[in-house]
Amino acid sequence: MFGSTLDAEVDGAKSNKKTADRLARRLECAQNQYFLQPRIATLPDRAPAQSDGYHRVAENRALNYFAPQRLRHSTCNAAMRLEINGTRGPATDMKTLVTARLIVRRMSVADAGFILALMNEPSWLRFIGDRGVKTIDDAMNYIIQGPVAMYASLGFGLCTVELKDSTCPVGICGLMKRDYLDAADIGFAFLPAYWGKGYAYEAAVAVLNFAKTDLGFERILATTRLDNVPSQNLLEKLGLRFERLIGHPDGDRELRLYAIGDLS
Numbered sequence: 001m002f003g004s005t006l007d008a009e010v011d012g013a014k015s016n017k018k019t020a021d022r023l024a025r026r027l028e029c030a031q032n033q034y035f036l037q038p039r040i041a042t043l044p045d046r047a048p049a050q051s052d053g054y055h056r057v058a059e060n061r062a063l064n065y066f067a068p069q070r071l072r073h074s075t076c077n078a079a080m081r082l083e084i085n086g087t088r089g090p091a092t093d094m095k096t097l098v099t100a101r102l103i104v105r106r107m108s109v110a111d112a113g114f115i116l117a118l119m120n121e122p123s124w125l126r127f128i129g130d131r132g133v134k135t136i137d138d139a140m141n142y143i144i145q146g147p148v149a150m151y152a153s154l155g156f157g158l159c160t161v162e163l164k165d166s167t168c169p170v171g172i173c174g175l176m177k178r179d180y181l182d183a184a185d186i187g188f189a190f191l192p193a194y195w196g197k198g199y200a201y202e203a204a205v206a207v208l209n210f211a212k213t214d215l216g217f218e219r220i221l222a223t224t225r226l227d228n229v230p231s232q233n234l235l236e237k238l239g240l241r242f243e244r245l246i247g248h249p250d251g252d253r254e255l256r257l258y259a260i261g262d263l264s
Contacts, residue, residue: 094151095214097206098164104173104203107147107160112139114160114169117191124189127228150176156215158187161203170194173203175211175220180249183259184211185221186238188231204238208260218262223255232256 097104107115116139118124119131133139150157158174171190178185186207188200211217222240224231232242240258248255 094156094159095210097159097203097210099202099206101164102199102203102206103162103164103167104159104206105162106151107143107158107172109140109143111160111169112136112143115139115143115172118172118189121192123192127225127231128189147174156184156211159207161190161199170199171203173200173207175207175215180246181221181223183219183221184215184217185223186211186240187222188234200234201237204234208238220260222258224258226254226256232258 094106096106113136116133116136119133119139119142131142133142147157147159154177156175158172158176160169161171161173162169171188171194173186173188175184175186186204188204190200208220211220220240222235223246224235226245235258236242238260240260243257243259245254246257247253
C-alpha cells in the first residue's frame with residue numbers, strides 16, 4: 001500500500017526526532033502527490049547533494065520506463081540523450097542552486113508526474129494558460145522539448161524547485177528566452193499547498209543571482225497577465241518594475257511587462 005514503507009521508517013525513527021521529522025515530511029509529500037504520479041513513485045529516493053547526478057540517471061531510466069516506443073526513438077529523445085551525456089554546445093551548464101530551504105535544479109522526465117499536476121492546477125490555467133499537458137507522455141514531451149532543450153542550447157531554463165530537507169517538488173522557477181522579448185525573462189509557479197511560505201521569492205532570488213554571476217545578464221524581464229496581482233507583487237518585491245503593456249503573440253490578450261536592469 002502507498003506510504004507503507006515511509007510509515008514504517010517513521011515509526012522506526014521515533015527515537016531520533018530529527019530523522020523522524022524528515023521522514024514525516026517525505027511521507028506528507030508522497031501522500032500529496034501519489035495520485036498524480038503513481039509510476040514516478042517507483043523511482044529511488046536520493047539525497048539533495050546527489051540531485052544532479054540522480055536526475056541525469058533518472059532521465060535515462062524514466063524515459064525507458066515511461067515513454068512509448070514512438071517517443072523513445074524520436075528526434076527530441078536523441079537531443080535529450082545528448083543533453084544527458086553532457087554533449088552540449090558552448091552554453092554554460094545549468095547548475096543546481098541551493099538556498100536555505102530549497103534546491104533549484106534541472107528539470108528531468110522524472111518530474112513528469114509533478115509537472116502534470118502543476119500545469120493542470122486552476123491557478124496555472126488561469127494565470128499562465130492551458131499548455132495541452134493532459135497525460136504523463138504530454139508532460140514528458142513538454143520537459144524534453146522545453147526546459148531540457150533550452151538547457152542544451154542556452155545554458156538556462158525553467159527548473160524544478162524542491163524542499164531541501166525532503167526533496168519534495170513544490171514548484172518551478174527559472175529563466176526563459178521568448179522570441180517576442182528582447183531579453184531573458186524569469187518565471188515561477190508553485191503548487192497552491194506551498195503558497196504563502198516565501199518559497200517563490202527565495203527561489204527567484206537564487207535564479208536572479210545566477211543570471212548575474214554565472215550568465216552575466218544585465219537585464220531580466222518578466223510578464224504577467226493583467227489580473228495576476230500576486231505575481232506582480234512578487235516581481236516588485238524582487239526589484240522588477242512595470243514598464244508597459246505588450247500584446248501576446250497569440251493576439252488574444254495583453255501582458256504587463258516588468259524589467260530589472262541592475263542585478264546588483
